[in-house]
Amino acid sequence: MKSRSIVAIAVEEKDTYERPLVLVYESVNEKAFALRRLRAITENYNDTLCQLYLTLKPLLPSLRYARQEGF
Amino acid sequence: MSSSRAGFFSHMGSVVDRYGGLAGSTIGSLILAFSGALAPSLENLLQYHRWQTLVVYGGAALAVLGACSLARASTKVEMLLSQNSQLRDLVKSLGTDIEEKWRHILIQIANECKLDNAGRISIYRHEGSNFIMLARFSTDPDKRKQEEDSTPLTRAVSAKRTGMASLSLYLYLTLLRKLTFKHIHSRGEFRQRSQPHSR
Numbered sequence: 001m002k003s004r005s006i007v008a009i010a011v012e013e014k015d016t017y018e019r020p021l022v023l024v025y026e027s028v029n030e031k032a033f034a035l036r037r038l039r040a041i042t043e044n045y046n047d048t049l050c051q052l053y054l055t056l057k058p059l060l061p062s063l064r065y066a067r068q069e070g071f
Numbered sequence: 072m073s074s075s076r077a078g079f080f081s082h083m084g085s086v087v088d089r090y091g092g093l094a095g096s097t098i099g100s101l102i103l104a105f106s107g108a109l110a111p112s113l114e115n116l117l118q119y120h121r122w123q124t125l126v127v128y129g130g131a132a133l134a135v136l137g138a139c140s141l142a143r144a145s146t147k148v149e150m151l152l153s154q155n156s157q158l159r160d161l162v163k164s165l166g167t168d169i170e171e172k173w174r175h176i177l178i179q180i181a182n183e184c185k186l187d188n189a190g191r192i193s194i195y196r197h198e199g200s201n202f203i204m205l206a207r208f209s210t211d212p213d214k215r216k217q218e219e220d221s222t223p224l225t226r227a228v229s230a231k232r233t234g235m236a237s238l239s240l241y242l243y244l245t246l247l248r249k250l251t252f253k254h255i256h257s258r259g260e261f262r263q264r265s266q267p268h269s270r
Contacts, residue, residue, distance in 0.1 A: 008197075019197065020196055020197050020198075021194060021195070021196060021197070021205075022194070022195040022196075022197055022202060023180070023192065023193075023194050023195075024192070024193045024194075024195060025184065025190065025191075025192050026190060026191050026192075026193070027189050027190035027191075028189045028190070029189045029190070037184075038184065041180055041183045041184060042180065044183075045176055045179065045180060048176060049176060049194075052172060052173070052176065056172070
């Protein structure tokens with residue numbers, strides 16, 4: 001992959017403001033996707049992504065627990 | 072300040088909850104064992120002074136309380152294990168659905184980005200210093216493959232850190248060189264070396 005644009009998605013949860021999700025656009029073309037445009041598109045889906053994250057958070061794979069379980 | 076103090080007490084509470092039973096039963100058993108070993112006979116054990124009797128009864132109480140706490144903890148562990156297996160089955164049944172839900176949003180974003188065969192969109196979860204890929208979408212099936220060891224994002228972040236470290240080292244060495252040069256110049260050594268011999 002020659003170009004990469006990264007957008008962090010902020011989630012507000014119990015008075016804490018974190019950025020646990022990262023959206024990555026990659027391409028084999030040298031010309032990178034405009035970060036500003038990707039950020040604007042992601043902002044439209046921010047609420048959906050946050051709700052999905054908070055709903056599925058207990059079921060998401062955790063690297064720490066996966067290591068403890070020996071996977 | 073108050074939140075850090077609350078965090079400290081919460082941490083201490085969890086430590087006591089986790090290791091209190093084991094420590095109590097061990098210390099209590101040791102006290103009982105030493106008390107028994109030091110007493111020549113049962114009569115002597117009963118004729119101890121007040122503080123010695125207190126130590127013996129305290130040790131016995133500690134051992135009993137520790138054993139009760141351990142029994143309670145083992146029951147709790149069994150309950151959590153059964154819950155864990157139920158949850159694991161649930162996650163296994165929902166695993167594909169979760170990925171599909173993320174992918175559904177990724178497809179919508181990809182449509183808005185007008186993603187072609189040359190690109191792909193991925194969503195990662197940031198945990199500690201690692202990034203765990205939740206879902207990926209690309210119209211090209213070869214680009215959907217996931218790296219086994221470390222994710223490209225983790226490599227990108229570590230590369231950025233290495234770059235920052237290299238830049239810091241470069242700046243430090245440049246500053247050091249300039250300071251050394253200034254020092255030599257102020258002592259006049261540089262001037263003497265650079266001047267040609269008059270003969």
